[in-house]
Amino acid sequence: MGLRLLHKKVSSLLVFAMIVSILSSHYVFAAKEPGVSLNDISKSYAKDEITELVNKGIISGFGDGTFKPAESVTRAQLAKILVLSMNLEQDAAEAAAFKDVSAGKWFAGYVGALVKAGITQGTSSTTFSPDKTVSREELAVFFIRAFGWETDAKSLKLDESLSDMAKVSAWAKPAVSFAYQLGFIKGVASKEGSFRFNPAGIADRQALARLAYEFIVHKETYAAKALLLLPDNAGDEETEEPKVKDDPGFNGGPIGSTDGDKGEGNTGGNNGNGNGNGGNGGGETPVSNTITAPGEYSLGDVTGNVTISSRDVVLKNTTINGNLSLLGGIGDGDVTLDHVTVTGETKVFGGGANSIHVADSILATVIVNKADGSIRLVLENGTNVEQIQLQSGAILETTGSVGRIGPVDITESVPQNAAITFNGSFDSVMVRAEQVAVTLASGSSIGDLNVFARALNASFHLAEGSTVSRLIADAIVTFAGQGTIQSAQVNVEGVDFSGLAGKPVIVADPTVISTTYTPQEFTLSAVGATYQIVFTGIKSDGSRDLTSFAAWSSSDLSVAQVVYGNVTAVGDGMTYINANYGDFQIQVPVTVSVYKPGESYPTIGSIRVTNGAIDVAFNGDVTDETLSDFTVSATVNGAAYELANLQYSEGRFTFDPVDSYGSTLYVTVEANADKTKFAGSQSGSIRLTGFGGHIKNVSGSPVAGLKITFRKGFNTTQGDIAGEATTDARGNYFIYLPPGIYTGELGGEGTDYITTYLIAVSAANVKNEAENQTAIGIPNALETRIVLTWGNDPRDLDSHLLGPKFDGGKFHTWYAGKSYMHEGELIVDLDLDDTTSYGPETTTIRKDVNGTYTFYVHHYSGLSTLRMSGARIEVYRGAVTEPTQVYTVPEGAGNEIYWVVFDMTIAENGEVQFREINQLTSTDPLYN
Structure with missing residues (x-):
């Protein structure tokens, strides 16, 4: 169980113990099963993070199988972990100036990499002190530098809520304060409820593992938090002039001693070259630069990172040998990069609909991540970019004079329903994100x-005049608009081109070396009868079903017509059915010979195929039919397949399900050769894809016999039903449905459960059996149940309820304090806490207490915003199956992390009043 889940499952005593642990974290996923065995981490609060980082090769244990989580960390060890966490290349030559870091030492390359990246300049000009232990305040400073926020931290007012902030060294206070405000570090709780940091305490290996994990996995989450802390108008005062590199105060002074038992170091003077005079002078010279005010800047050559946190900034004639970060302090303002070279990453967290302009610049990697997606990036005038990674919605625009723009990667982390627009010319676009809306603007183009x-x-909308030269589709997606796709290689069934003005030319799979088909010929015995031709491509490593990809035609439409190989009889005669796939062609002779023409003789009207059953309907009255009156044929993977244990009774065939996940089962049911009771034939098919899962109740017990109705699409709660499944005695279900996203509905009228929904994915190549859900029981007549649901991202939203106690005061139920008890009786509880997207998450008031209750939601983890989460609150007051109140989160731009939803007031006479609040804030309502 991951630490995040552990936080939510342990008793309140253990939760308290974990809160007071060193540098605890809010953002942790369940760890993978360890690839190596460490025999001494089972009791470590960072067990899951240690396991994850060992699996990633970031940290390692000792030769005896131990990790020694409580052992102190040396500066050499910290250097290694930071370099691996930042994915830097080792460079021992850069550490040559340090007399205590010889080239042959195992840590020399790591120390040099930190020097090159601007993270450290040693404890003096000639020493690094590799064996010196690292204090807690040093650890905070190093990670804030790794984020590139050291100067930002100095621009903020110190957070004095830590009781021992006065004991933090002067050089470390800004970093400790900023890290604490971000939630990146936590204090140690005292008995009276205050928190202290213990800055001079020695950091241990488990603390380092936890922070390294947070830095690697949740870097962008902390970046989003940082945006909220940095003022949008930083540096706007008329009395403050913008600082440029030539200003001697731009970099500040060196940091003083980090040796806690030898006195505090003093911040260096304004000349940027002071040595510090505290303790033993073991200072670390800061090298990250921050632009905090509007203006035009020219920094020349910079070794280290540069941050822009103000709107209306023009950065010119600058080479940055490090990273450039455009922070949220830019707000919806503009930043221009003119003749700027960035060798590291250019991270775009801020900017508005007007944009970030980049002209005549060279950027290695551009990462765009503004949570609400309201950002425009314009590349122009000879700019060259090696690659662009989108982690949020955005508008990307190029001008005709732009240079080379490398591949644009719409990463998996882009939230569902995010909008991305391409305006201009792009060589390569890669789409990995689920359920995003991509627009190609008028006159724009994408090569690949x-x-x-x-x-x-x-979904893809191609505006008029836009062009995609080459498409490779490995997912079921939709295309619409007046634009053009010139050629497409479609590797999955179900890609929808129907919304386009013209269908693209389908390019054949180049790995197909020959083809086969079945049947070779056949006869149809009734008008309207159907028969499926299956077209298969032979590859060196197997086969591929070409039936839905080939171009089909009939030489005589008055005899028979064909759609995707399914032939329908029109009238007596003979025709040829043709199929083309690349250079491969087939021709199948088909004869239509109507049995007893002119008579109302019964025929097979239709069939419906599932994996395990075939339902048959007749045109006309048919009685006493048996299995011997039919001929049933099947094809799987291009070859004839005998359905095992085939039986028939009253319009239904049953057979043993076919275990060939990802294939298509084609079935044809026809009258036998004698046709004594009916004539004709019908074909059907089912893609052997689907999903399953487990349904339990809030106590964790399986729910048996519960029907789940599935509709195609994300959050599709109305319309045609794609299929139904019923849980077995163990609460498990499985349903075969074509690849795609489905919404399952369970509970409601006639059941013991309120109506809830689950989102499930049927994949083409993976048998998904993890689409689980919790069935929420209908509350009893005296209860109130509050149900929170949301979308795929954020991954974790949390329910919080504040309300009156019997003996005065307020209770607070949340994941770390799930219940309120009075005299041994359960009054309120968070009976279900979901941590894996969608919900439901339920809070139940089991016994009324007169007074006012306030319900709010906290954005706990994930990349998207509350506003884009699709969060919905349903309140069930009493034994009802339909909600008494419904609230949906306000949409729009904004990164607020709390949604205050409603008040509910219970009067002494039992009357209940709801007051909708529906406000978003970044201030915890608990402290309002």
Whole structure:
């Protein structure tokens, strides 16, 4: 169980113990099963993080199988972990100036990498002190530098809520304060409820593992938090002039001693070259630069990181040998990069609909991540960019004079329903995100558009005059608009081109070396009868079903017509059915010879195929039919397949399900050769894909016999039903449905459960059996149940309820304090806490207490915003199956992390009043 889940499952005593642990974290996922065995981490509060980082090769244990989580960390060890966490290349030559870091030492390359990246300049000009232990305040400083926020931290007012902030060294206070405000570090709780930091305490290996994990996995989450802390108008005062590199105060002074038992170091003077005079002078010279005010800047050559946190900034004639970060302090303002070179990453967290302009610049990697997606990036005038990674919605624009723009990667972390617009010319676009809306603006073009398998349910709108030269589609997606796709290699069934003005030319799979088909010929015995031709491509490593990809035609439409190989009889005669796939062609002779023409003789009207059953309907009255009156044929993977244990009774065939996940089962049911009771034939098919899962109640017990109704699409709660499944005695279900996203509805009228929904994915190549859900029971007549649901991202929203106690005061139920008890009786509880997207998460008031209750939601983890989460609150007051009150989160731009939803007041006479609040804030309502 991951630490995040552990936080939510342990008793309140253990939760308290974990809160007071060193540098605890809010953002942790369940760890993978360890690839190595460490025999001494089972009791470590950072067990899951240690396991994850060992699996990633970031940290390692000792030769005896131990990790020694409580052992102190040396500066050499910290250097290694930071370099691996930042994915830097080792460079021992850069550490040559340190007399205590010889080239042959195992840590020399790591120390040099930190020097090169601007993270450290040693404890003096000639020493690094590799064996010196690292204090807690040093650990905070190093990670804030790794984020690139050291100067930002100095621009903020100190957070004095830590009781021992006065004991933090002067050089470390800004970093400790900023890290604490971010939630990146936590204090140690005292008995009276205050928190202290213990800055001079020695950091241990488990603390380092936890922070390294947070830095690697949740870096962008902390970046989003940082945006909220940095003032949008930083540096706007008329009395403060913008600082440029030539200003001697731009970099500040060196940091003083980090040796806690030898006195505090003093911040260096304004000349940027002071040595510090505290303790033993073991200072670390800061090298990250922050622009905090509007203006035009020219920094020349910079070794280290640069941050822009103000709107209306022009950065010119600058080379940054490090990273450039455009922070949220830019707000919805503008930043221009003119003749700027960035060798590291250019991270775009801020900017508005007007944009970030980049002209005549060279950027290695551009990462765009503004949570609400309201950002425009314009590349122009000879700019060259090696690659662009989108982690949020955005508008990307190029001008005709732009240079080379490398591949644009719409990453998996882009939230569902995010909007992305391309305006201009782009060589390569890769789409990995699920259910995003991509627009190609009028007159724009994409050379290669690659849609990867994870991009299920993505939609593409091609405006008039836009062009995609080459498409490779490995996911079921939709295309619409007046634009053009010139050629497409479609590797999955179900890609929808129907919304386009013209269908693209389908390019054959180049790995197909020959083809086969079945049947070779056949006869149809009734008008309206159907028969399926299956067209298969032979590859060196197997086969591929070409039936839905080939171009089909009939030489005589008055005899028979064909759609995707399914032939329908029109009238007596003979025709040829033709299929083309690349250079491969087939021709199948088909004869239509109507049995007893002119008579109202019964025929097979239709069939419905599932994996395990075939339902048959007749045109006309048919009685006493048996299995011997039919001929049933099946094809799987291009070859004839005998349905095992085939039986028939009253319009239904049953057979043993076919275990060939990802294939298509084609079935044809026809009258036998004698046709004594009916004539005709019908074909049907089912893609052997689907999903399953487990349904339990809030106490964790399986729910048996519960029907789940599935509709195609994300959050599709109305319309045609794609299929139904019923849980077995163990609460498990499985349903075969074509690849795609489905919404399952369970509970409601006639059941013991309120109506809830689950989102499930049917994948083409993976048998998904993890689409689980919790069935929420209908409350009893005296209860109130509050149900929170949301979308795929954020991953974790949390329910919080504040309300009156019997003996005065307020209770607070949340994941770390799930219940309120009075005299041994359960009054209120968070009976279900979901941590894996969608919900439901339920809070139940089991016994009324007169007074006012306030319900709010906390954005706990995930990349998207509350506003884009699709969060919905349903309140059930009493034994009802329909909600008494419904609230939906306000949409729009904004990164607030709390949603205050409603008040409910219970009067002494039992009357209940609801007051909708529906406000978003970044201030915890608990402290209002």
